[in-house]
Amino acid sequence: MNRIAKRSYFMYTFALAFLIGLVLLFFNMQINSTKWVIKDYNKHLYTNGELLAAGSITDTYGTVLAETKDGKREYNSDKNIRMATLHVVGDTAGFISTGAQNAFKTELTGYSHLTGVYNLKKDGAGKNIQLSINAKLSVTAMKAMGSYQGTVGIYNYKTGEIICAVSMPTYDLYNKPKDIATDKTDKYEGIYMNRFFTGLYTPGSTFKIVTACSAIDNIIDINTRTFTCNGAWVNKVGNKVKCNGVHGTRNFEGALNCSCNTAFAGLAAELGNEKLTKTAEQCGFNQTITVDNFRCARSRFDLSKAYDIDRAWAGIGQYTTMVNPCHMATMLGAIANRTGYTPEPTLIKGKYTSKINFMGSVSAKRLDNMLRSNVMNYYKDSRFPNLDMCGKTGTAEVSTGRPHAWFVGYSQRPDLPFVIIVVLENSGGTGIGTAVPVANQVMQEALKLYVTNYMH
Ligand SMILES: [Zn+2]
Incomplete structure (x- = not known):
């Protein structure tokens, strides 16, 4: 192998290692960013492990199923609606994994995977989500x-x-x-x-x-x-x-x-x-x-x-x-x-x-x-x-x-x-x-x- 070939071989290896490092870092960020959102120390969004500051969740008619008011997570005032939609809305602690409050927490809290920052509105809420769910039905x-x-x-x-x-x-x-x-x-x-x-x-x-x-x-x-x-x-x-x-x-x-x-x-x-x-x-x-x-x-x-x-x-x-x-x-x-x-x-x-x-x-x-x-x-x-x-x-x-x-x-x-x-x-x-x-x-x-x- 001549010297130039040897040198370019070294350069390619170096460049490849750098690329792999970048990919791993990015991958790690993607994986962990979601976890970081739910950390308890994120006091803006969670208090004692409970989701507080987040966008509202409404049903197909715009009926509010969950929203944040004065730093408190509140649900529909009708007990039957709360019970019938519990599993699609989810609880504040995230026990119900497929509930919207857990499944869409990234959107609800306005968290961006790309920049790692929250895009909270002035009242401390993220994006609102309208579900296709009909609460009445x-x-x-x-x-x-x-x-x-x-x-x-x-x-x-x-x-x-x-x-x-x-x-x-x-x-x-x-x-x-x-x-x-x-x-x-x-x-x-x-x-x-x-x-x-x-x-x-x-x-x-x-x-x-x-x-x-x-x-x-x-x-x-x-x-x-x-x-x-x-x-x-x-x-x-x-x-x-x-x-x-x-x-x-x-x-x-x-x-x-x-x-x-x-x-x-x-x-x-x-x-x-x-x-x-x-x-x-x-x-x-x-x-x-x-x-x-x-x-x-x-x-x-x-x-x-x-x-x-x-x-x-x-x-x-x-x-x-x-x-x-x-x-x-x-x-x-x-x-x-x-x-x-x-x-x-x-x-x-x-x-x-x-x-x-x-x-x-x-x-x-x-x-x-x-x-x-x-x-x-x-x-x-x-x-x-x-x-x-x-x-x-x-x-x-x-x-x-x-x-x-x-x-x-x-x-x-x-x-x-x-x-x-x-x-x-x-x-x-x-x-x-x-x-x-x-x-x-x-x-x-x-x-x-x-x-x-x-x-x-
Ligand atoms: Zn038969």
Whole structure:
């Protein structure tokens, strides 16, 4: 190597080391700047670890949900609104990680990652944030859930806006129960988590939507097939998946209408681990849904150790499968749009988000028709007056007590493009008996609030 080459080699190495150093410094600043914001010694923003000086949080109508007044963080004066929006607004201490006060603290405090300074207004507040959440509708959802734990979420499948994400149990920020930390019953189970975003549930029969999608994608004669149900699906060695009835002979659509386990366990067994897993993953399982600044819990689908009987159970939403309610909402959005695409969910009013793809348009259209058929021919439109509702119920068997009742569905009305997800934990009731009335009650209120010319 001649001298000039040696010297330039040294220069390049030096320059590279300098660049790496710069990148590391910048990276470190990015990572730590968020942490620095929440340090207790930041007295401007936090006192005793509580967020005080920050912008206001309003709902879709501009109703104030949280604001800073005279150095104090204050919440809506209505107790029901405080309780129904607790998990989307969040607490001042940041226990509720997906709450706006935690998820958007950088924006609310006006902190800049680039300059490391706060851009506080004269009154000590940062940027204001308007959520897409409807506080009024959230109260309706909370009341409709009664004493059940679980979640009710509404997602606009045209805009991606989350309209409602109520999680139970909840509490009043102005009167926080003193025994949360010491309680030995399960009445405060997961009280700091928004079940809509970070919950994972056994999907039960709502998963038949995914099994149906896989059948549409992979079984050529699916539309001319018939299924015979004598009360159970049985494999070659006599292992059984029991059905909820004896359904006789049905076509594909009819089998989904009555949620026939025999038909769907059989379809899953026939599809095989590879094809069913491929569809589930396209539909968002084992993937992460992002909402603005945070990630939802990842839905799980794992057939890596599954025999045909395990796969049959998986095909009806049991086995080891777990689903996140917000993920379920977006998957239904992709069907409601009849394209397989739906906007990424957001809590910010009017925010544009990119589209997520869950399935092909042929499958989306077919599933949309089948979910409409479920309501028209089985649950009946009289359970959802004026809603042009589509959907699927579920009664999910769980090891932790009585079954969870599910309803997942959406309105086909162009003026009410809402998906609704209802999960009532350990309700003991069926999806149709307990979750459907809750879904209807909340959607009827949505009709009143969003469809201005709707006549009652
Ligand atoms: Zn059956």
